[in-house]
Amino acid sequence: MLVLSNFSLEVNGGQTVAVVGVSRFEKSTIISLIERFYDPVAGPVIFSTIIRENITYARHNASEAEMKEAARIANAHHFITNLPLTNTHVGMRGVDLTPGQKQRIDIARVVLKNAPILLLDEASSSIDFESSRVVQETLDTLIMGNKTTILIAHRAAMMRHVDNIVVLNSGRIVEEGAHDSLVSKNGLYVRLMQPHFGERFASAPADLG
Numbered sequence: 001m002l003v004l005s006n007f008s009l010e011v012n013g014g015q016t017v018a019v020v021g022v023s024r025f026e027k028s029t030i031i032s033l034i035e036r037f038y039d040p041v042a043g044p045v046i047f048s049t050i051i052r053e054n055i056t057y058a059r060h061n062a063s064e065a066e067m068k069e070a071a072r073i074a075n076a077h078h079f080i081t082n083l084p085l086t087n088t089h090v091g092m093r094g095v096d097l098t099p100g101q102k103q104r105i106d107i108a109r110v111v112l113k114n115a116p117i118l119l120l121d122e123a124s125s126s127i128d129f130e131s132s133r134v135v136q137e138t139l140d141t142l143i144m145g146n147k148t149t150i151l152i153a154h155r156a157a158m159m160r161h162v163d164n165i166v167v168l169n170s171g172r173i174v175e176e177g178a179h180d181s182l183v184s185k186n187g188l189y190v191r192l193m194q195p196h197f198g199e200r201f202a203s204a205p206a207d208l209g
Helices: 024-037 051-056 064-073 099-113 129-143 179-185 188-197
Strands: 016-021 117-121 148-152 164-169 172-177
Touching: 016 024, 016 188, 024 117, 024 148, 051 064, 051 099, 064 099, 099 129, 117 129, 164 179, 164 188, 172 179, 172 188, 179 188
Parallel strands: 016 148, 016 164, 117 148
Antiparallel strands: 164 172
């Protein structure tokens, strides 16, 4: 099955590029292709160990203060402080944590690592509303920095803050540009984002071909 066709995307240093599209599989494939530069067993998983070690996995020589600051930025500090921070053991792949808590531990690890490139997939509907809100606020803070970011995006609210938006359909880039430019085209981007935009786009046509 052909997933991507003649796909070519240039991302400048410091840019934030959002990828939207009809099929989630296409978007996930892009991230997976980029991640082939890394050992796939070293991805952002929750390890069967204590919370502190899950965070400092990103930088083993981090101080206690640096680890706590990363947790605070990731909005993980509140739920962590209700646990014995240094000896709270999380189960295999983090089964003792909620999905929202797992994501915030992952984000704390990203903050501590301070890597120049971020590959992000926005919070999924599998976590509760409050956790999703907290996670998204944290991601917003990370994205507004000067890192090079490729974002698999689902929310219209985020689109106004990115440098470029790539719209995929049938494995091809069918639209590309800034939020306002894509809205003026009244095409697939508007159709995909219509539930988030509200009633003023209710009658907007789109070519899904």
